[in-house]
Amino acid sequence: MGDIIRYEVTEGVAVLSIDNPPVNALSAEVRLGLNSALDRAQADDSVSAIVLTAAGRTFPAGADIREFGKPPVEPHLPDVCNAIEASSKPVVAALHGMALGGGFELGLASHARIATAQSKVGLPEIGLGLLPGAGGTQRLPRLTDVSTALSVVLTGKPVPASVARERGLIDAISEGDLIADACALARDLAGKPPRPTRNRREQFSDGVGYQKAIEEARRVHADAPTMAAGRAIDCLEAAPLLPFDAGLALERDAFLELRDTPEAAALRHLFLAERLAAKPRSGLPAPTDLKRVAVLGGGLMGVGIAVACLARGKAVTIIEQNADTAAKTEARLRSVVERSVSRKKLPQSMLDGLSKHSIVTTQFGMVATAQLVIEAIAEDEALKKDVFAKLGAATSPKTILATNTSYLNVDMLAQASGRPGQVVGLHFFSPAEVMKLCEVVVGKETAPEVEATAFAFAKSIGKVPVRAGVCDGFIGNRVLTAYRTAADYLLEDGASPYDIDAAMRAYGFRLGPYQVLDLAGLDISWARRKRLATQRDPEARYVRIGDLLCEAGRFGRKAGAGYYRYNADSGKAERDREVLALIEKERVAKGITTQSYSAEIIQRRCLIAMANEGSKLLGEGIARSAGDIDVVMALGFGFPRHKGGPLKAAELSGLLSVQRDLEALAKEDAFWTPSQTLKHAAINGNRFDG
Ligand code: T1G
Numbered sequence: 001m002g003d004i005i006r007y008e009v010t011e012g013v014a015v016l017s018i019d020n021p022p023v024n025a026l027s028a029e030v031r032l033g034l035n036s037a038l039d040r041a042q043a044d045d046s047v048s049a050i051v052l053t054a055a056g057r058t059f060p061a062g063a064d065i066r067e068f069g070k071p072p073v074e075p076h077l078p079d080v081c082n083a084i085e086a087s088s089k090p091v092v093a094a095l096h097g098m099a100l101g102g103g104f105e106l107g108l109a110s111h112a113r114i115a116t117a118q119s120k121v122g123l124p125e126i127g128l129g130l131l132p133g134a135g136g137t138q139r140l141p142r143l144t145d146v147s148t149a150l151s152v153v154l155t156g157k158p159v160p161a162s163v164a165r166e167r168g169l170i171d172a173i174s175e176g177d178l179i180a181d182a183c184a185l186a187r188d189l190a191g192k193p194p195r196p197t198r199n200r201r202e203q204f205s206d207g208v209g210y211q212k213a214i215e216e217a218r219r220v221h222a223d224a225p226t227m228a229a230g231r232a233i234d235c236l237e238a239a240p241l242l243p244f245d246a247g248l249a250l251e252r253d254a255f256l257e258l259r260d261t262p263e264a265a266a267l268r269h270l271f272l273a274e275r276l277a278a279k280p281r282s283g284l285p286a287p288t289d290l291k292r293v294a295v296l297g298g299g300l301m302g303v304g305i306a307v308a309c310l311a312r313g314k315a316v317t318i319i320e321q322n323a324d325t326a327a328k329t330e331a332r333l334r335s336v337v338e339r340s341v342s343r344k345k346l347p348q349s350m351l352d353g354l355s356k357h358s359i360v361t362t363q364f365g366m367v368a369t370a371q372l373v374i375e376a377i378a379e380d381e382a383l384k385k386d387v388f389a390k391l392g393a394a395t396s397p398k399t400i401l402a403t404n405t406s407y408l409n410v411d412m413l414a415q416a417s418g419r420p421g422q423v424v425g426l427h428f429f430s431p432a433e434v435m436k437l438c439e440v441v442v443g444k445e446t447a448p449e450v451e452a453t454a455f456a457f458a459k460s461i462g463k464v465p466v467r468a469g470v471c472d473g474f475i476g477n478r479v480l481t482a483y484r485t486a487a488d489y490l491l492e493d494g495a496s497p498y499d500i501d502a503a504m505r506a507y508g509f510r511l512g513p514y515q516v517l518d519l520a521g522l523d524i525s526w527a528r529r530k531r532l533a534t535q536r537d538p539e540a541r542y543v544r545i546g547d548l549l550c551e552a553g554r555f556g557r558k559a560g561a562g563y564y565r566y567n568a569d570s571g572k573a574e575r576d577r578e579v580l581a582l583i584e585k586e587r588v589a590k591g592i593t594t595q596s597y598s599a600e601i602i603q604r605r606c607l608i609a610m611a612n613e614g615s616k617l618l619g620e621g622i623a624r625s626a627g628d629i630d631v632v633m634a635l636g637f638g639f640p641r642h643k644g645g646p647l648k649a650a651e652l653s654g655l656l657s658v659q660r661d662l663e664a665l666a667k668e669d670a671f672w673t674p675s676q677t678l679k680h681a682a683i684n685g686n687r688f689d690g
Contacts, residue, residue: 005033006055006216007040012190013183014041014089020056023061025079025101028073030060031080038083049186050091052084052110053179058097059104065128068259068268077102077134078252080110085196089154094182095119095170096596098158105132108139114172114182115161121169122158127265128271129226133255137235138247142200144168146213146236153232154221204240211237225508227640262652270634273627277466280455281624282639284448287456290400294319294370296387298329298360301404302376306358306431307336311346311433312461316358317366330360336388336433345434359404367394372457374426376404384408385416400450402426403441405476407528410443410470415616420445425455427474428463429636437636438463439474466632469622474531476632478622479613479646484525486609487513488543490602492587494594497563498575503599508640513606515573516638517546518562521555523565526550552582604655610639611650 006017016037018024041047054060063077075083084091084106093099093107093437095115104121107113115121123132131137132153141149148167152159166171174181204210214237221229231254256297258264280287293309294317295302306316318333320326337354340346358364367373373391377383391401391569401423403413414420425441438458442451451467458465468474473481487500501512517525526547536542549562556562557573564573587594597605610633617623623632630645643649 004029005037007037009044009046009211010183012046012048013045013186014047014049015050015053015179015183016061018052019056020060022058023058023098024054024056024103025062025064025066026060026077026080026106027064028063030545031075031077034080035075035083038087039082042088047089048190048418049089049183050087050178050185051094051182052091052106053094053182054096055105055673056097058103059093059099060096060101061098062101062103062104062124063134065268065271069094069265077105078248079630081105081135085109085111085198088194090186090192090194092182092186092189094178095161096178098122100124101132102134105134105136105139108197109135111189112172112185112525113171113183113198114174114178114185115164115170116178117161117173117175119161120158121161121164122156123153124156124158125266126154126156126228126232129228129261130258131228131232131235131255132341133251133259135248137232137251137253138239138244139197140169141236141239142197142203145203146210148585149236150213150217150233151641153236154217154229161484173437195573201240204278207240210240226258226267226642227261228258228263231258262644265641265652266642266648269627269644269648270630270641273625273631274464274635276625277628277631278455278459278464280452280465281467284452284455287448287453288449288456290371290372290453290460290585291315292370292372293317294367294373296367296373296375296391297377298325298332299376299378300303300332301335301428301430301432302374303329303332304430304434305374305376306333307340307346307368307402307433308428308461308463310337310354310357311340311350314357314461317370318358318360318368319360319364320360322362326360326362333358333360338432340433349559352395364390365394367391367399368396370395372402372453374402374404376428377513379406379408381408381412384413388413388417388423392419400424400453402454404428407473409472410441414443414445421447422450424450425468425470425474426454426458427468427476429476435636436464437476438465439468439476439632439634439636440465441468441470441474443470464631464635466628467624468632469620471617471620471622475617475623475629476636478617479629479633479635481612483606483611484517485543486512486606487602488545489541490597490605491545491583492590492592493597494587495591495597495602496575496580496583499597499599500602503602506599507603507607508643509638511638514563518556518564518573521556521558522546522562523551523555529616545586548582548586549579554579595653604653607646607650608655609654610646611655614647 004020008015018030020030041050086090090111093110093113095107095113096119099107099121101124104123123136124131144167161173165173214233217233235251235254238250291314293314295306296319298318298320306318309316318329320329341348341351347499375387401417403425414423417423423443424446427439427441427561429435429437455465491497497514499515504512509630554561557566560566563579565576566573614629623629626647630648633639633645634641639645
């Protein structure tokens with residue numbers, strides 16, 4: 001058994017403890033060890049009951065995600081669960097931490113479950129494009145009501161122990177020594193006939209109500225992004241109708257089918273890529289723990305950043321220009337915190353203690369009290385350069401100076417500060433108190449300890465940091481620009497903005513590119529195009545349609561018209577003949593022979609453009625890996641998670657072949673058309689730690 005499963009007998013109870021850090025994932029070795037330990041306990045005459053527990057911070061958090069996509073190795077988890085349930089001696093699961101997925105399924109197969117008050121249980125497989133594949137869909141509805149079972153499986157959200165107790169997911173909560181309480185429960189069960197979960201049917205007494213709940217769930221999840229929801233509902237529906245083993249077989253077939261879908265591969269990719277992205281480069285010094293943060297600029301972004309910091313225990317000073325703007329910032333700060341508290345994203349104590357942990361001031365000199373200053377003022381180059389010069393003079397040499405700029409050159413701001421080694425980009429996304437992505441933009445002179453601290457700080461406030469090199473737009477906005485350019489070419493060549501938006505929504509985006517532009521304001525991207533006009537390659541194709549709309553005052557939703565017209569009463573976006581006429585006039589002026597484009601071609605064009613730009617980012621060393629780019633696009637730009645991000649999606653859809661001559665691709669400036677496939681691949685593992 002080795003030490004991955006510890007076996008200790010205490011007063012007739014065999015305590016089996018899994019020890020597979022960091023989360024006791026149920027790898028093949030763990031499953032094998034569990035089977036052996038269960039056999040040993042059955043044969044051990046000194047044992048009358050069994051407790052299943054785990055070392056470290058959590059009971060198993062699930063099957064080992066890293067094993068998926070590889071040939072399955074016996075014993076399979078469902079078999080281990082069946083062995084637990086079939087044990088002649090009662091098995092009690094002692095749950096702590098996050099008992100999730102296959103880990104919770106071990107618990108469901110046990111004869112009783114006891115948990116610490118702080119623990120949570122859940123079946124998050126849906127978030128991986130899967131369903132519980134070790135008996136969860138058959139045992140869970142035998143322990144709790146069908147609505148709870150459907151919610152646990154279809155939302156994937158963890159359930160706090162107190163609620164789990166109320167709903168029958170666990171039998172007891174230990175307020176003291178979990179193992180001792182679990183052993184006491186096990187001894188109590190030892191004297192009674194075992195009640196395997198598979199034989200319990202008390203939750204199936206109301207067949208009509210059960211079926212109604214199933215049908216309602218089917219209706220609600222009809223448009224789910226993957227097949228997993230539908231197949232999970234099928235399995236839950238079967239639980240009261242089929243013999244238990246037939247239900248298990250149905251679940252197993254569904255699980256194996258889902259495990260091999262591209263959506264499951266995509267979701268697994270993002271799960272692992274997000275964790276990989278958040279790891280700083282190897283060889284960096286230990287980070288400094290930052291507690292005191294100053295935010296320069298109390299606008300929507302600055303307040304969002306401040307709330308993200310306050311929510312994780314930082315002391316925050318927000319510096320505004322004058323009393324009037326400071327008052328507005330204070331009101332904005334309170335309103336954002338109130339909204340977060342009302343949405344249960346923040347505790348009430350955060351609102352009650354707001355004035356204790358945050359200061360809004362007009363005194364620029366307060367930056368001297370901070371370990372980190374985050375500049376979140378208007379995206380104006382001259383203004384930011386001036387501010388960085390002032391920051392360099394007003395702060396200590398150890399203070400880290402971060403800019404939240406979306407586009408401007410971090411190296412330029414670093415030089416302006418006079419202390420380039422202390423300057424780094426922390427590019428948050430609005431609303432910053434909610435969005436998890438933070439691009440950590442590392443300048444050519446950013447000190448290694450500053451980079452390490454920036455990564456640690458971003459994680460400490462609940463963000464996923466992704467390293468980016470300095471270029472116009474870093475990672476996300478570079479790929480977004482490529483996406484929008486591809487869409488504009490399609491627009492000018494014959495597709496309508498409405499068809500392009502519809503195609504990209506069908507692909508999985510919540511909004512199409514033109515809907516997003518209208519919401520963000522067309523004037524913002526217009527200002528950037530004008531800023532970059534002198535740098536633009538005169539030979540490169542340029543689509544003026546966005547400029548023409550802005551020249552006509554059509555700045556988007558805020559102006560009542562952009563690519564769409566917004567109904568004055570309902571605010572609803574409507575197709576606009578005027579826009580179509582403007583586009584047609586531009587096509588004629590350019591002598592373009594229009595073509596029609598299917599939704600699939602629109603999707604492929606946009607995907608190829610994003611993947612192509614991603615590969616260039618890799619070739620330039622701006623992004624460290626394909627996974628990093630996918631994480632940025634999924635977390636910050638709404639790229640559908642079940643597609644895995646632009647590079648993973650291009651790989652899964654066969655648009656990329658697995659070659660690694662990235663340099664060759666990076667040099668290709670050609671705009672790819674659907675007939676040309678990207679000959680190279682920037683596939684995971686191609687990390688650039690340079
Ligand atoms: N398998 C392998 N590694 C895992 C893992 C897993 N299930 N869960 C986490 N890790 C690694 C993770 O990659 C990271 O590694 C480290 O643990 C810390 O994770 C049959 C089929 C438990 C809430 O979906 O939700 O069971 O980067 O950074 O923020 O029905 O991890 O250190 O090398 O996320 O404290 C179902 C996934 C699987 C749960 C902890 N289970 N994990 O969060 O740490 S499918 C899940 C989580 C399944 C069965 C089915 C979280 C966490 P590294 P972390 P955290």
